[in-house]
Amino acid sequence: MTSSASVAAFGLGVLPARSGLGLKPRHYRDILETSPPVGFFEVHAENYMGDGGPPHRYLERIRAHYPLSVHGVGLSIGGDQPLDKTHLARLRRLIERYEPESFSEHLAWSTHDNLYLNDLLPVPYDGPTLRRVCEHIDEVQETLGQRLLLENPSTYIAFEQSDMAEVDFLSEVAGRTGCGLLLDVNNVFVSATNHAYDAGAYLDAFPVEHVGEIHLAGFAEDQDDAGGRLLIDAHGTPVADIVWTLFEQALKRTGPVPTLIEWDNDVPAFPVLMKEARKADRALSNERCRRQAMFATA
Amino acid sequence: MMALRTLQKRFSMALLDRTREVPSGIRTAGLDRIDRRFDVYRNNVFVGLTEALVTRFPVCHALVGDEFFRAMARVFIELSPPRSPVLMTYGDDFANFVDTFPPAHPVPYLGDVARLESALTRAYHAADAAPLTVDELASLAPCRWEQIHVELHPSVQVATSVYPIVSIWEAHVRTDDHPVIDSSRAEDALVVRPDLEVEVHRLPPGAATFLTALLKGASLRTAADVAMTDPRFDLITTLSGVLAVRIIVGIRSSRE
Numbered sequence: 001m002t003s004s005a006s007v008a009a010f011g012l013g014v015l016p017a018r019s020g021l022g023l024k025p026r027h028y029r030d031i032l033e034t035s036p037p038v039g040f041f042e043v044h045a046e047n048y049m050g051d052g053g054p055p056h057r058y059l060e061r062i063r064a065h066y067p068l069s070v071h072g073v074g075l076s077i078g079g080d081q082p083l084d085k086t087h088l089a090r091l092r093r094l095i096e097r098y099e100p101e102s103f104s105e106h107l108a109w110s111t112h113d114n115l116y117l118n119d120l121l122p123v124p125y126d127g128p129t130l131r132r133v134c135e136h137i138d139e140v141q142e143t144l145g146q147r148l149l150l151e152n153p154s155t156y157i158a159f160e161q162s163d164m165a166e167v168d169f170l171s172e173v174a175g176r177t178g179c180g181l182l183l184d185v186n187n188v189f190v191s192a193t194n195h196a197y198d199a200g201a202y203l204d205a206f207p208v209e210h211v212g213e214i215h216l217a218g219f220a221e222d223q224d225d226a227g228g229r230l231l232i233d234a235h236g237t238p239v240a241d242i243v244w245t246l247f248e249q250a251l252k253r254t255g256p257v258p259t260l261i262e263w264d265n266d267v268p269a270f271p272v273l274m275k276e277a278r279k280a281d282r283a284l285s286n287e288r289c290r291r292q293a294m295f296a297t298a
Numbered sequence: 299m300m301a302l303r304t305l306q307k308r309f310s311m312a313l314l315d316r317t318r319e320v321p322s323g324i325r326t327a328g329l330d331r332i333d334r335r336f337d338v339y340r341n342n343v344f345v346g347l348t349e350a351l352v353t354r355f356p357v358c359h360a361l362v363g364d365e366f367f368r369a370m371a372r373v374f375i376e377l378s379p380p381r382s383p384v385l386m387t388y389g390d391d392f393a394n395f396v397d398t399f400p401p402a403h404p405v406p407y408l409g410d411v412a413r414l415e416s417a418l419t420r421a422y423h424a425a426d427a428a429p430l431t432v433d434e435l436a437s438l439a440p441c442r443w444e445q446i447h448v449e450l451h452p453s454v455q456v457a458t459s460v461y462p463i464v465s466i467w468e469a470h471v472r473t474d475d476h477p478v479i480d481s482s483r484a485e486d487a488l489v490v491r492p493d494l495e496v497e498v499h500r501l502p503p504g505a506a507t508f509l510t511a512l513l514k515g516a517s518l519r520t521a522a523d524v525a526m527t528d529p530r531f532d533l534i535t536t537l538s539g540v541l542a543v544r545i546i547v548g549i550r551s552s553r554e
């Protein structure tokens with residue numbers, strides 16, 4: 001069973017295998033006043049790169065009571081050009097200040113020349129990209145002195161020059177750099193639907209031994225020209241039923257892992273997030289029970 | 299095979315400029331058109347940045363309406379895409395753009411209100427510092443105050459205007475009352491975050507010049523001298539106001 005005390009697993013140097021929530025300014029006071037039973041909080045690194053003010057003041061107080069995951073969205077690890085040293089230095093200061101249990105980033109690019117494009121853009125899955133991504137991850141892990149978790153992306157297009165499957169690419173990156181993986185189950189479903197492959201088969205092939213965290217989120221739905229589904233990774237709604245089902249399937253392979261509910265747009269009142277977190281906790285504890293039962297009968 | 303650098307160059311140019319063709323080498327599953335899929339990325343970029351501007355400039359947004367604001371934001375984003383992944387600084391130059399954007403000229407104070415709003419975000423994220431207490435400030439009272447240099451809180455900013463920007467801003471953030479605003483009145487604003495809350499204060503005449511000189515490191519005496527060029531400047535009123543709003547975090551004598 002999971003403990004309801006938010007501090008139970010704190011200080012172990014890893015995120016607890018419980019549900020976590022994205023930390024949003026509109027919930028700072030709620031959290032401090034009610035100490036909700038949340039396994040960990042996750043922040044977007046770039047939102048805490050100011051010099052001071054309320055974001056740091058509240059994060060410091062909340063971090064004192066909860067495990068913390070720092071999730072970067074702006075490193076552009078999949079960019080061919082060298083990493084932005086200024087940004088990497090900012091990230092290092094943030095990591096040194098808050099000593100998060102986990103740091104994660106995306107298999108994507110977002111900067112070209114000096115332009116920041118504000119989206120997680122796709123990369124071709126081929127040898128040269130693999131080498132570049134590994135070089136960048138080596139540099140990040142060396143600079144931060146911390147293992148990075150790399151997240152699988154949501155994509156809307158693919159590249160003709162790709163000659164590897166996404167899971168194989170991620171597996172190679174983890175093997176070569178020693179980084180972990182962040183499995184975003186919603187991204188799996190979004191990409192699988194958009195590229196007409198089977199999300200379940202993707203999960204069956206995923207290198208689960210590297211998974212350090214799972215993300216769950218809601219998607220938006222559109223239609224493509226042929227009347228098929230086009231899914232957008234929107235983070236503005238509850239997690240879809242199909243994604244909960246895929247999450248349960250993923251847990252059978254990964255075992256219980258820290259699981260974040262991502263809700264970044266149209267952020268609802270805190271109790272709505274808690275409801276999603278409890279749902280994730282139930283699935284995690286079901287998986288624990290299932291495993292115990294398996295050992296008991298063995 | 300296209301080099302990654304080339305691919306990303308073409309991709310990024312086509313993202314920001316809709317008149318450009320979608321880069322070659324992209325494929326989609328099934329029957330959907332490539333340009334339609336590529337538009338998802340274009341949309342993500344523009345919608346995300348537009349939302350960032352709507353959030354940072356809520357009063358400008360209210361003043362011109364959603365449709366106008368979004369159209370204006372699109373032009374700004376095309377001309378001035380972000381140069382940093384730290385988006386809290388995005389829009390620092392939005393006010394200057396608004397000044398030069400002809401369709402916005404019917405709302406002549408829009409640029410100045412944007413300058414005030416961008417100062418609010420900077421104050422929110424500025425470094426922290428403890429304002430001096432009344433007792434500590436009392437040491438200012440004895441003679442020789444002229445030679446004193448004050449250190450202002452890192453969040454302090456001054457926004458000047460020939461329009462009543464503070465009244466316009468207040469009318470939109472305080473929705474309970476809608477005062478009639480005399481648009482011929484000039485107002486300067488002081489923005490400061492002594493602790494957690496960002497405050498906006500209406501400055502008396504000449505005080506903006508005085509504070510701007512202090513921000514540049516002038517002594518109280520020199521700042522007062524500069525501000526006196528405005529005959530309406532009243533040193534006592536300004537000083538007591540400055541002391542009351544907790545913007546001073548340090549004092550030193552200029553003889554050092």
Ligand SMILES: [Fe+2]
Pocket residue numbers: 151184215262
């Ligand atoms: Fe995610």
